[in-house]
Amino acid sequence: MKLLFIDSCIRGPKSRTKILCDHFINKFTAKNPDWQIERVSINDLEIEAFDLKSLEERNELLAKKDFSDKSFDLAKQLMESDQIVLGAPYWDLSFPAKLKAYLEQCSVTGLTYIYNEMGIPEGQCRAKALTYITTSGGPIGDMNYGYDYIKGLCKLFGIEKTYFASAEMLDVIGVDVQQAIEDAKVKITEIVEAL
Numbered sequence: 001m002k003l004l005f006i007d008s009c010i011r012g013p014k015s016r017t018k019i020l021c022d023h024f025i026n027k028f029t030a031k032n033p034d035w036q037i038e039r040v041s042i043n044d045l046e047i048e049a050f051d052l053k054s055l056e057e058r059n060e061l062l063a064k065k066d067f068s069d070k071s072f073d074l075a076k077q078l079m080e081s082d083q084i085v086l087g088a089p090y091w092d093l094s095f096p097a098k099l100k101a102y103l104e105q106c107s108v109t110g111l112t113y114i115y116n117e118m119g120i121p122e123g124q125c126r127a128k129a130l131t132y133i134t135t136s137g138g139p140i141g142d143m144n145y146g147y148d149y150i151k152g153l154c155k156l157f158g159i160e161k162t163y164f165a166s167a168e169m170l171d172v173i174g175v176d177v178q179q180a181i182e183d184a185k186v187k188i189t190e191i192v193e194a195l
């Protein structure tokens with residue numbers, strides 16, 4: 001069984017979101033010692049948002065149903081995961097743009113989802129759940145557009161459950177950042193127990 005860690009913590013070792021992701025993975029590994037943990041680092045990926053040329057190239061492959069090209073490797077990796085944890089800082093009311101470029105690579109008709117004879121999309125991913133972890137400078141409130149979008153994508157991909165954990169207000173002067181992180185860790189521990 002495999003847990004996929006989608007590491008979109010752009011600030012790497014300075015990232016507070018990464019601290020929470022590491023906590024998730026520590027708890028998860030303690031509970032499931034026989035699981036394989038696979039990490040995909042958004043920082044390390046040589047991907048860009050689709051443009052006319054790259055989209056046409058991909059459309060040609062899709063028309064031939066030729067999924068052997070390495071450009072489909074990320075979609076296959078996602079499809080073949082049994083659990084997913086996605087860590088991304090709260091940027092501009094959502095998440096970093098490079099994560100969107102990654103999700104474009106993963107969203108493939110014929111792989112991550114198919115259309116049935118009625119034209120209804122059917123998700124093809126086997127992951128039971130995706131846990132979304134973020135931290136923010138201020139409050140997120142009802143402007144949780146990154147997580148809302150991920151929830152929609154999970155529905156399309158056939159991932160039935162999503163969980164959310166955050167540490168918020170981390171850039172507000174006077175806020176006890178360490179306490180906010182500890183509180184988020186408690187929530188994350190509960191999520192791992194529920195998985």
Ligand SMILES: Cc1cc2nc3c(=O)[nH]c(=O)nc-3n(C[C@H](O)[C@H](O)[C@H](O)COP(=O)(O)O)c2cc1C
Binds near residue numbers: 017091
């Ligand atoms: C490019 C950028 C955009 C941001 N946009 C927001 C925002 O819209 N709302 C907010 O509350 N904080 C925003 N922040 C602050 C981050 O959410 C906050 O510092 C977060 O903890 C960063 O996560 P990290 O430590 O994992 O990098 C932004 C930070 C950056 C660098």
